[in-house]
Amino acid sequence: xxxxxxxxxxxxxxxxxxxxxxxxKIKAFSLRLLVDNGSFHLLIGLLVGPNLLQLLSExxxxxxxxxxxxxxxxxxxLIGLQLKLGELKRFQPGYFLFAFTNFILFAxxxxxxxxFIIYIFKLDFSPVIYAPLILxxxxxxxxxxxxxxxxxxxxxxxxxxxxxxxxxxxxxxxxSHGFLMIIINPYFGFxxxxxxxxxxxxxxxxxxxxxFYRVAENIKNEQQYFLLLVGFLLVLTGVTLNLNISLIFSSxxxxxxxxxxxxxxxxxxxxxxDVEKPLYFLMVIFVxxxxxxxxxxxxxxxxxxxxxxxxxxxxAGYGARFAIENPRSLPHKIGIEHLGMGGIAxxxxxxxxxxxxxxxSQYLLIIVAISVPANALFYSAITRRNV
Amino acid sequence: xxxxxxxxxxxxxxxxxxxxxxxxxxxxxxxxLLVGIILLTAxxxxxxxxxxxxxxxxxxxxMGILLGAGGxxxxxxxxxxxFHFLENLALSFIALTAGGELKFKVxxxxxxxxxxxxxxxxxxxxIGVFISFILAARYFSSFSQFDGNIIxxxxxxxxxxxxxxxxxxxxxxxxxxxAKGKTTNIVLFITVLKAIVLIVLFPILITYANTIVLNKxxxxxxxLVKFLLxxxxxxxxxxxxxxxxxxxxxKVKVEISIFLFAVALAISEISPLFGLDILLTSIITGIVVQxxxxxxxxxxxxxxxxxxxxxxxxxxLAGASLQLELLSEALALTIFLVxxxxxxxxxxxxxxxxxxxEDKVIRNxxxxxxxxxxxxxxxxxxxxxQALSESYGNLFLTILISTVVINExxxxxxLKWTFFKAKETE
Numbered sequence: 124x125x126x127x128x129x130x131x132x133x134x135x136x137x138x139x140x141x142x143x144x145x146x147x148k149i150k151a152f153s154l155r156l157l158v159d160n161g162s163f164h165l166l167i168g169l170l171v172g173p174n175l176l177q178l179l180s181e182x183x184x185x186x187x188x189x190x191x192x193x194x195x196x197x198x199x200x201l202i203g204l205q206l207k208l209g210e211l212k213r214f215q216p217g218y219f220l221f222a223f224t225n226f227i228l229f230a231x232x233x234x235x236x237x238x239f240i241i242y243i244f245k246l247d248f249s250p251v252i253y254a255p256l257i258l259x260x261x262x263x264x265x266x267x268x269x270x271x272x273x274x275x276x277x278x279x280x281x282x283x284x285x286x287x288x289x290x291x292x293x294x295x296x297x298x299s300h301g302f303l304m305i306i307i308n309p310y311f312g313f314x315x316x317x318x319x320x321x322x323x324x325x326x327x328x329x330x331x332x333x334x335f336y337r338v339a340e341n342i343k344n345e346q347q348y349f350l351l352l353v354g355f356l357l358v359l360t361g362v363t364l365n366l367n368i369s370l371i372f373s374s375x376x377x378x379x380x381x382x383x384x385x386x387x388x389x390x391x392x393x394x395x396x397d398v399e400k401p402l403y404f405l406m407v408i409f410v411x412x413x414x415x416x417x418x419x420x421x422x423x424x425x426x427x428x429x430x431x432x433x434x435x436x437x438x439a440g441y442g443a444r445f446a447i448e449n450p451r452s453l454p455h456k457i458g459i460e461h462l463g464m465g466g467i468a469x470x471x472x473x474x475x476x477x478x479x480x481x482x483x484s485q486y487l488l489i490i491v492a493i494s495v496p497a498n499a500l501f502y503s504a505i506t507r508r509n510v
Numbered sequence: 511x512x513x514x515x516x517x518x519x520x521x522x523x524x525x526x527x528x529x530x531x532x533x534x535x536x537x538x539x540x541x542x543l544l545v546g547i548i549l550l551t552a553x554x555x556x557x558x559x560x561x562x563x564x565x566x567x568x569x570x571x572x573m574g575i576l577l578g579a580g581g582x583x584x585x586x587x588x589x590x591x592x593f594h595f596l597e598n599l600a601l602s603f604i605a606l607t608a609g610g611e612l613k614f615k616v617x618x619x620x621x622x623x624x625x626x627x628x629x630x631x632x633x634x635x636x637i638g639v640f641i642s643f644i645l646a647a648r649y650f651s652s653f654s655q656f657d658g659n660i661i662x663x664x665x666x667x668x669x670x671x672x673x674x675x676x677x678x679x680x681x682x683x684x685x686x687x688x689a690k691g692k693t694t695n696i697v698l699f700i701t702v703l704k705a706i707v708l709i710v711l712f713p714i715l716i717t718y719a720n721t722i723v724l725n726k727x728x729x730x731x732x733x734l735v736k737f738l739l740x741x742x743x744x745x746x747x748x749x750x751x752x753x754x755x756x757x758x759x760x761k762v763k764v765e766i767s768i769f770l771f772a773v774a775l776a777i778s779e780i781s782p783l784f785g786l787d788i789l790l791t792s793i794i795t796g797i798v799v800q801x802x803x804x805x806x807x808x809x810x811x812x813x814x815x816x817x818x819x820x821x822x823x824x825x826x827l828a829g830a831s832l833q834l835e836l837l838s839e840a841l842a843l844t845i846f847l848v849x850x851x852x853x854x855x856x857x858x859x860x861x862x863x864x865x866x867x868e869d870k871v872i873r874n875x876x877x878x879x880x881x882x883x884x885x886x887x888x889x890x891x892x893x894x895x896q897a898l899s900e901s902y903g904n905l906f907l908t909i910l911i912s913t914v915v916i917n918e919x920x921x922x923x924x925l926k927w928t929f930f931k932a933k934e935t936e
Contacts, residue, residue: 189538338517338554346818347553353819354549358524361543365528365535401768 152270153503159266160465161407162496168411169492179412187409189360191477192370194406196360198470199371201399202297203378204392205290214287217447221284222291224446225458226261229439233257236431246424252483254303255475259491260432262296263289264465267502271460281453285460293467294375300471301372304478308367320368328373331359332380339386352395371474403466410469413476414488421486425493432494433501436462459505464491464498514558518551525584541592544584548577549819552826567682567825567922574829585830593827598778600824601678602792603813606774608677608702609748609796610809611684616695623866624699630862631700631855631880632673632707638854639847640669650843652905663719664906667894670715671887671910672851674708675701677789679882679921682821685814688936689929693871697879697928702793704880709790712890713737720898744787748794751777752802755795759805759812766812832915844912851917855880871932879928882921883914 157163171178179187234257240246268285271277277285305320335355342348356374363373440458444450472491476484525547528535555576556569577585617624643665647653653661680701684694717733751773758769777795781788800806859877891910898906929935 186538188536189542192538192542334517334520337513338550346815349815350549350553350818350822354546354553357542357546357549358521359546361539361541361546362524362528364539364542365531366533398768 153500155270156267156463156499156503157496159270160264160463160495160499161404161469162499164404164407165411165469165492165495168408169414170411171408172412173415174417181415184409184412188477189364191406191409191473192360192364193356194402194409195370195470195474195477196356196363196374197395197398197402198406198466199297199369199374200356200378201395202293202371202467203375203380204382206294206379207382209383218284218287219291220446221443221453222288223295225288225439225443225461226292226295228442229261229435230257232435232438233260233432236435240427240431244424244427249483251307252486254307255300255471255483255487256428256490258296258300258303259464259468259471259487260428260435261292262464262467262471263292263436263461264463264467264498265289265293266465267460267463267499277460281457284453285457289461292461296467296471297371297375300474301369301375304369304372304475308478320366324363324366324368324373325376327362328359328376329380331355332377332384335377335381336384336386349395367478369474370477371470406466406473407469410473410488410492413473414485414492416485418486418489421489422493424486425490425497428490429494429497429501432498433459433462433505459502462498462502462505464495469495511558511561514554518554521547521551521554522582522584541589544589545593545596545823547584548573548826549822551577552822553818556822565683565922565926566686567679567821568919570822570825571829571832571919571922574826575832575834577826578830578832580834585827590827590831593823595778596823597827598782598788599775600820602774602778602781602788603771603816603820604678604681604824605789605792606770606777606796607681607685607810607813607817608698608705609793609798610800610806610813611681611698612702612793612797612800613806614801617699620692620696620699623696623863623868623872624703626866627696627859627862627868627872627876628700628703628707630860630865631704631858634858634861635672635851635854636669638669638857639672639850640665642850642854643668643847646846650840650846652840652843652909660902664902666715666719667906668847668910670708670712671883671890671894672847672854673704673711674883674887674890675704675880676882676887676918676921677701677705677793678821678824679918679925680879682825683922683925683929685817685821687926687929689934690936691932691934693876693879693932694929694934696872697876697925701880705789706793708890709787710741713741716894740785740787741790743784744781744790745794747777747780747784747786748791749798751791751795752798755799755809756803756805759799759803759808766808767815770809770812771816828918832918833911834915840909840912843909844916847909847913848916851913852881875928875931878924881917881924883917887914887917 170176173179173181173184234253237253237256265286268277268282268289271285272282302321305324308320335351339348339351342351355377359373359377360370363370437456437458440461441455444453444455444457447453468491472484472487476488525543528540528543552570552573555573556566559569559572560566574585575581578590579585579587644661647656647661647665653664656664680698683689684698713734714737717737721733755770755773759766762769773795774792777791778788780786781791796809799809856877859880860873863873863876887910891907891914894903894906894910926935
């Protein structure tokens with residue numbers, strides 16, 4: 124099967140799943156979570172990948188690298204678009220305090236627990252893997268919040284805080300992930316060259332955003348807007364791909380700058396709305412297909428990962444409440460609402476895999492691929508929704 | 511204007527800079543970057559040309575020439591070859607649009623004009639170019655040594671390819687100018703129908719020229735059967751894809767643009783595997799959706815969002831592929847062929863329009879809408895080259911490419927002017 128036919132195949136698979144979902148409105152909470160976070164697409168990816176049916180061989184996956192790069196670029200760009208600094212004024216300072224504390228607390232606690240587990244089980248894990256693992260564990264999926272909102276289970280200020288905290292957490296994750304990828308990049312090492320690359324890549328994203336702003340300022344036509352956006356993202360991902368730095372990070376910075384320039388963001392959203400969901404599902408399929416070998420002991424490690432993540436999510440949420448003025452106004456299990464794992468974690472792990480493509484990246488892929496559906500089910504079980 | 515030039519220079523410098531940094535570049539990274547650079551520079555350049563009232567398509571092609579091997583050398587012939595799948599995808603997308611614009615209801619209203627003008631063009635151009643070439647061939651150095659049969663064979667093939675008009679140019683200019691009206695409909699119908707006529711006519715022509723005139727052997731039935739099978743299976747595949755789109759547009763109705771993009775991709779990839787004609791398959795798909803369902807408008811609007819990047823890539827790559835250096839090799843013959851094609855195009859169109867009692871604009875100006883030549887002509891040229899012996903094949907293709915270069919550069923400008931003259935542009 125040629126690389127392009129594989130894309131078509133993936134597109135149609137993604138569509139088949141999506142159409143079924145559209146046709147049969149799923150009511151069961153846990154099933155909705157599984158569908159929305161792309162668990163079934165992940166499974167399809169795993170099935171058609173080199174590990175099982177081999178419809179997508181490793182060679183084809185290599186040829187499709189440019190598409191994965193574009194999808195990741197797109198994902199980073201969308202996350203970046205959320206960070207409109209002017210709109211942050213709308214949120215209470217307590218929201219920021221809660222989100223930051225939650226993020227930091229979780230990262231520290233999770234690092235300690237990972238070191239403890241690795242020490243107890245005497246696992247041969249490179250220290251380089253700790254940092255991406257922590258960031259992957261920290262990222263929360265907004266899907267649980269979305270499903271809770273649409274089901275009407277959580278409303279008002281609490282829903283507002285949850286949405287803010289998850290979005291903020293993901294922004295921090297992507298930013299930290301980007302810096303981390305440059306620091307641990309074998310091309311640059313831990314010396315001054317990393318600093319140059321960080322500054323250089325930030326500068327390039329700034330340049331691209333500024334150029335977009337200047338080129339797009341007189342454009343009214345939606346098609347031309349779409350063309351410019353695709354063109355700029357291609358240039359950005361092309362350069363990033365060649366420099367072996369994080370794809371989601373550079374496009375994230377591009378998105379952040381763009382959304383903060385005096386540009387009509389509604390036009391931006393409108394021109395990309397059509398391609399957002401299919402590209403997400405495509406990315407999830409790629410994650411599944413990128414798992415080339417399955418290591419059985421990883422099941423135990425993943426189980427430990429999920430359990431420790433759940434406990435620490437709860438603990439971090441519980442602790443972060445005390446950062447705000449009236450901790451009792453928030454439920455003690457608020458951290459559990461951050462349990463979901465989805466798009467951001469998948470994009471980060473794929474980005475990591477694309478850059479390093481080694482045993483560590485395979486470990487991370489397996490952990491995330493299992494955690495995404497498992498967390499959704501686990502969340503339903505803990506919160507006793509439709510179980 | 512200076513701003514656009516400055517931006518183009520910045521993008522070109524980015525690409526040049528990336529090529530020269532001391533880090534090993536991945537081919538995937540280079541291709542991704544290059545596609546982005548093509549999209550942005552061609553778009554900006556075309557925008558620049560609009561100030562001189564030139565069509566965007568011309569801008570895309572000129573940028574392609576600048577980026578190509580004859581210009582800055584950013585787009586090498588290997589890279590153009592790598593991007594061949596993009597050209598096929600674009601062709602499929604454009605033909606899908608062309609088929610989607612072919613409404614039987616409107617065609618029925620304009621049937622008299624379309625059929626007379628089409629017949630006039632086919633007869634006048636084919637016979638006119640054929641006879642003119644036979645009479646003049648001996649005066650050109652490339653053909654002065656050839657005997658009569660070879661000249662007849664070449665005459666037939668040049669006359670056949672002279673019939674082709676680029677649906678991509680027509681659709682591209684219609685999309686760009688937002689042209690609507692009688693002239694637009696007639697030009698579009700004739701262009702699409704001519705493409706179908708050519709797909710049917712050409713196998714017969716090649717077989718006749720190659721086996722009977724050049725090799726003086728019997729009719730190659732196997733070759734004809736092969737072409738007929740290709741024709742039939744392309745139609746059947748087009749009907750299947752058309753039905754699939756109708757089902758999707760009726761039942762699923764979400765993210766239509768991406769689905770149509772996937773269908774175009776499927777057609778462009780599946781067609782070469784099964785020996786189908788991409789153009790015919792896509793046109794039939796579009797025709798089926800437009801005329802056998804109520805989903806025609808959804809098809810056209812679904813295609814719209816992707817159309818601009820597709821046109822930019824297609825025409826920019828077409829520009830980069832133009833072998834300008836070949837022009838000098840057979841300049842006199844090229845000018846002769848282009849001129850007689852112009853003359854008989856006008857005559858065929860004029861007589862057809864007079865017979866159909868059409869108005870002055872159609873009679874005197876609409877022939878300018880059929881000048882553009884691109885993919886079909888080159889595609890036919892390649893088929894001819896493969897069917898003929900190497901020396902004849904190369905000679906034919908060299909001259910054909912030279913004529914296509916001129917026609918393709920003039921085509922969009924003249925077509926835009928035709929729609930402007932007919933007062934059908936937005």
